[in-house]
Amino acid sequence: MTAFKYGFFLAASLSCHAVQAAPMQEAAPQAPAAQLSAQDERLIRIQARKDIVDEFISVCGKMYPATRDEMQKPHDAWVQAQKQDLDKAAIVMLTHTSREDAKLATRLLGEEHQKLQGWARNDLGMLRDAPPKASDCLNLANKLDMLPSYPQP
Numbered sequence: 001m002t003a004f005k006y007g008f009f010l011a012a013s014l015s016c017h018a019v020q021a022a023p024m025q026e027a028a029p030q031a032p033a034a035q036l037s038a039q040d041e042r043l044i045r046i047q048a049r050k051d052i053v054d055e056f057i058s059v060c061g062k063m064y065p066a067t068r069d070e071m072q073k074p075h076d077a078w079v080q081a082q083k084q085d086l087d088k089a090a091i092v093m094l095t096h097t098s099r100e101d102a103k104l105a106t107r108l109l110g111e112e113h114q115k116l117q118g119w120a121r122n123d124l125g126m127l128r129d130a131p132p133k134a135s136d137c138l139n140l141a142n143k144l145d146m147l148p149s150y151p152q153p
Helices: 007-021 038-063 065-095 099-122 134-142
Strands: none
Touching (some): 038 065, 038 099, 038 134
């Protein structure tokens, strides 16, 4: 699942494995999670959105190889337009590695997934219970710039 791309999921996972691999060592107490600011939450949502869209474009590219290049160009342009926020999101995710942060990120990922499904269904006419058609894939890729944005808090 795309949620595992997040650095804090990896860090939380590694810390769990380290404790399991060395049971004789006493685990250091985990520092309390730093409160996420509205800006940090916004950045995590943007990263979650990118990961979900990346996965969709990847699946579509595998299902419809002939459309891969047509989808990739608008996708790359959309990612480039988000680059500044995505760079900041990477830093936020690397600095928030507690289990509480991972739970929050999982919740935000789920919320973002639902928002994107609603947008695809309501604005693009894609069916939720059916695999996307090649035209759906192209339509979504070409309309990424129409996704509602997350304004600065």
